[in-house]
Structure formats: C-alpha cells, structure tokens
Amino acid sequence: MHNQMNKLRFPLMVVLIGLIFGLLNSCAEKPAKNNDKKPGIAVLLVDTDRKMGQISENIYGQFLEHINHSVVDGLYAEQVRGQGFEGNDFEEYWETFSENGNVAIENVTFKNGEKSVRINVNDETAGIRQGRFFIQKGSVYNGSVWLKPEEGSVSVSLIISDSEGGNITEQKLETSGNDWQEVPYSFTSDKTDTMATIEIAASGNGSVLCDFISLMLQDARENGMLRSDLFNALDNLKPTFIRWPGGSYASVYKWKDGIGPQVSRKYHPNEIWGGYSDYYGFGTEEFMSLCQKLGTDPMLVLPATTTDPEALQYAIDWVHYLLDPATTEWGKLRAANGHPEPYDVPYIQIDNEPMNHGLSPDEYAEIVNVYGSRIREIAPDVKIVACGQKRSNDMNWSEKVVDIAGENFDILGCHNYEYESDKYKTGVRRIEEYLVKLRNYILKSAHPDIKIGILEWNVSRTYDWRAGMHAAGSLISYEKLGPELEFSCPALLMRNTSDDPTWTAWIYHDHVSWFPGGGYVVEDLFRKHYAEIQFASTSGTFAEVEDPFKNFIDGISQFKPTDWRPGTVDAIATGSADGKRIIIKTVNYEGIENTLITRIQGSKVPENATVKTYTIQADKFEKASLDEPNKFKTVESSLPFENDLKITLMPYSVMVLEIVGN
Secondary structure: OOOOOOOOOOOOOOOOOOOOOOHHHHOOOOOOOHHHHOOEEEEEEEEOOOOOEEOOHHHOOEEOOOOOOOHHHHHEOOOOOOOOOOOOHHHHHOEEEEOOEEEEEEOOOEOOEOOEEEEEEEEEEEEEEEEEEEEOOOOEEEEEEEEEEEEEEEEEEEEEEOOOOOEEEEEEEOOOOOOOEEEEEEEEOOOOEEEEEEEEEEEEEEEEEEEEEEEEEHHHHHOOOEOHHHHHHHHHOOOOEEEEOOOHHHHHOOHHHHOOOHHHOOOEEOOOOOOOEEOOOOOHHHHHHHHHHHOOEEEEEEOOOOOOHHHHHHHHHHHHHHHOOOOOHHHHHHHHOOOOOOOOOOEEEEOOOHHHHOOOHHHHHHHHHHHHHHHHHHOOOOEEEEEOOOOOOOHHHHHHHHHHHHHHOOEEEEEEEEOOHHHOOHHHHHHHHHHHHHHHHHHHOOOOOOEEEEEEEEEOOOOOHHHHHHHHHHHHHHHHHHHHEEEEOOOOOEEEOOOOOOOOOOEEEOOOOEEEOHHHHHHHHHHHOOOOEEEEEEOOOOOOOOOOHHHHHHHHOOOOHHHOEEOOEEEEEEEOOOOOEEEEEEEEOOOOOEEEEEEEEOOOOOOOEEEEEEEEEOOOOOOOOOOOOOOOOEEEEEEOOOOEEEEEEOOOEEEEEEEEEO
C-alpha cells in the first residue's frame, strides 16, 4: 500500500519513495544536533492517471458521549442544573432563603422522581435559588415550574435577577386546585448577564411543593433543545455520522428512561463520568433529531455486557423501537413519542470497551454472536460494529473476535489513542503500523470482508497544538488506508472547561461560550478539503533520484544528499472524482522549516490552475482558551501553478494545498 512510487508507467517517472513506515521513528524529536539543523525534504509524486484507492468520507465522523458535561450543561440547552431535586441536586445546585419559613427536600413521589421541595411560609417569603445563568439581551426565554399547592394560601413567583441584584423579570406562577400542575412562564431580557440568578419564591401562609424547573432559550426549545453555538460548532465540521451514547457510558445507559416527555424521564447520576445529574433530557428522540438537523447518519451503541436473556432483550427492544413499523408494539410507542416512521440507522455497535467489564475476548466474541445474530434477523441491512482492541498493540483481542464472531458483524471498531502527548508524531506511525497489520490479518482470515473502523482516536492529555499536529497525521494516515477503513471518529468531541481540560477534545465550552482545540481546527480544514481519490502519500522519505526530477531539485538549490535529510513530514495527495481538484494535505511535526517537493503529472493535469494554500502554524505548546479562542488561525495564500512545486512547510504547521483547474 505504501510503496506508491514503484512501477510507474511513464518514462519520465522514477523510483522516489520506499516504504512509508520506519524512517519517521528514527527522526523522532530529540536534543538538537548538527544533523538536525539540516533542511528536511519530502518528495511526493502525483500521477492523476494512477489512483491508489477510494477514501471513505466517513473518516470524518464524530462521537458524542455523555462525558465531562458534553451533553448535560453542554449541547443540551437546559440551563437549570438539578432540575428535579433527585440525588444530591438540592445540596449541590440550590440554596434556600427564608425570612420566616422553612424550605426542605422531601420524599415525595412526582412522575418518575422520588423527591420534591416543600416550601412552608408564615406571613413572609421563602424559597430556593440557583445562580450561574447566561441571559442574553433581546432573547426570549421560556420554561415551566411544576407546583402542588398543599394548604393555606400561598403565592409563588419566579424571579430572574442579574449578578448585581437587579431585576430581569418577576412573574407570578398562577395555580388552581391542589394537584400537580405545570405552570409555564416566558420573558424577554433587556440586559445580558453571564451570572444571573433564578428564584422560586413563595409568600403568604401555607405550603407548596415544587419540582422539575426548566429554563431555556425559546429558539433552542423550538430547535431540538440544542445550544445554538455548540450545535453550529458541530455543524461546521459536517460529520458524516455521529456515534452515541458512548463510550463507556453506553454500557450503563437505560434507553427506556430517555424517551417520552422530559418531565417523565428518569433521573440517573452519571456514574461513569463524575456522578453529576442527568435527567436524560437528551435521549433517543433528541439524538435522532440532532442527526437529522445535521444531515448525518446515526450510529447507536447498544449496552451489551452479558448474554443474560433479560439484558439481551432490553438492548434488542431498542433496535425494535428504532426500526420497527408503526403497526408494531415498539413502533406504536415511537409514533406516540412523535416519530411514526422508522428511523434510518445504518450502524449499530455492540457495546464499547468490553474489556473494561472484565470480559475476555472469547467471552465478548460470544456476546457478539448472540447480539449480532439477533440484529441480523431484525435489520439485515444494518452494518454491525464489534469492538476490537482498546490499545493499539493488542492483536490478540482483535484476532479472536474476528475468528470466533466474524460471521455476526461487519466492522471491527478499534480505539487508537496515543496516551503520551510528547509522542504526538511517533504515535501516528505506531497506530498506522498496527492498522496495516490488522488489515492483513483480516484479509487472510475466514472473514476477509470485515472492514476496520476507528471508534475513538486522539492524542490524550493535551489540548495544545500537539493535538492539532497529531490530528493531521492521523487523518492523513486514515485517508491512506483507503476503502479498507470504513469510518473514524475522534474523542472527545465536547467537554466543559470546568472539568479537567487535559483530556483532548475538539470543542471546549463553559455555560457562555466555546473555543476550538487544535484537533478541531485541523479537522475543520481537512474536512472542507475532502477529496475521494487517493493518488500518493509520503512520510518524509526520499531516495537517490535520477533525471529529470533530480534536475528540478537541483534548480531549487544545490541539492546534495549530504546537505539534506528526510523531513519529519506526512503528506497525502487526493483528487475529486470529477478531476477538477487536486488536494495535498501536509503536516510538519518539527520546529524548523521543511520542504515538500511535488511533481504533478498525468493526462488530467490542467494547463492552467489556481493554487491556494491554507496554513495553520503555532508553537507546539500553544493553547487556545475561552479568552483567546482564535489562537489557531488559518492563513490563506496563493501560488503560481507549475507541475513541479516546491512547498515550504513552516515549523509546527499543517497545510492544505488546493489546485483547481481553470
């Protein structure tokens, strides 16, 4: 696959590049020596008549997990935290105030909850409040409070105040009778405040129960209950599919508690990632709506940690709920929840990281056989994804799953993390070598049609520019694998900056705004310049070259092999199916300039073309932040078109070069 310069059919072509693997490891970053200061060179020969393979657009997928407030207090636009007072919500998110009354949490059943707040008043005012609300001037907000008057005569008001105590809105919440009732409210703010406060205040004599408080921008509530800035950040990446709900979270997710009206959904603390409150407000319908709005395919991850019949049926019921016609039991329930037509779900995954549950590869393979065969019966056209290795050197796990369960799945999904951030470049090579080894094993197995997918990938423990360079190298590597790679999606997609930010993510946010990590800006650039045909790639190697290509190099400078060294560079050349665009993507991992020397030839090369370059360059430890969200800027430039190009790669840079025929 990598010996891309051999056996070219034109007399002017020469042997330029050997195997891609190996050399980059010897060029790993180290204290500077004289040899390290030599200019680095990489050579890329692009022949538009010689296509190396088809590149799956699904390389540019995404993975949304309920982790580090990526959904709750993130993409899901509900602003009230602990809105149902279950678990430790009352203590963690709310404070009480009382002039002459009593406010306490009580064991009172409400919908699927077990706790409510009781406010007792005696000729004074008492209630609850919560801070840290982002209120925008001119925006319309709405929501509701569930109340149950118990005794006496009590007047309840909703009050929104700014961070200095000024009034934004105050509304009386009218009730009638003594049953639970939802009391709606709406207001338009005349000011912006990032730390506003909401109060539920009762006055008079008597008591009232309070539960399930909601506050959201009206526009968000009408648009899938999604926070618009985070939705737009995701939409900008144009993901071809989104994997949900996990990750490890998928193994404990109770899908039946996340359908139907929000108020009736069940509270679950997020025990996998931090224990914070999750009322499953973002559930199956919300996820499928998100995919529809993005124009992307959904991948559902089933909980599947055992072959126990009850657990199996619970997972399979979800498949029925998603895919059955509206005339069936589960189809009728889906229709009652607002979606009569079956959903289109092209991928279903069987659990995630099963080794975390103490399962052996043999035990997990048996789970795949049981679940996979059932999914095949229900949805024969769905592609079934099984879990391969968690770490890139664990061939034993992947091989056993292929051998034992290969009949009952279509794609082996791997996790490709580089856990040491200083190996942001060598990790790309290590992972690529693993994937080629795995591909070769599958091709020789009894199930050669199994494809490889990358369920999670990234360099962890950093959100500086090293993550951006690792993302560039990884995406170039995945494009090189061509049709043998079905899809990939990085992790994490989103995380709240109030959590530990050192685990790499694409989108970092608080309750007000967001900023892109290094990986985000690179994937954004590469995604916008996706082209499906692979022509050639290089990993910084070069060989003794002969005329006439050597003459071109001589014309650049007095080229002598002793004066140059292989540049620590990855590059790939791709083209559009219509032949109108040639794209070259590169990453220079080093802190010095490198040079990419490119020849473009073939019958489809235009005589005249426009050449644009898009470059992102930063110090490798550079970080964006909420205060400086635009640290990683893309600089656009132009070059004159020539068949032979000398491309200067800035230190620690990622570049896309686009050639469009005139």
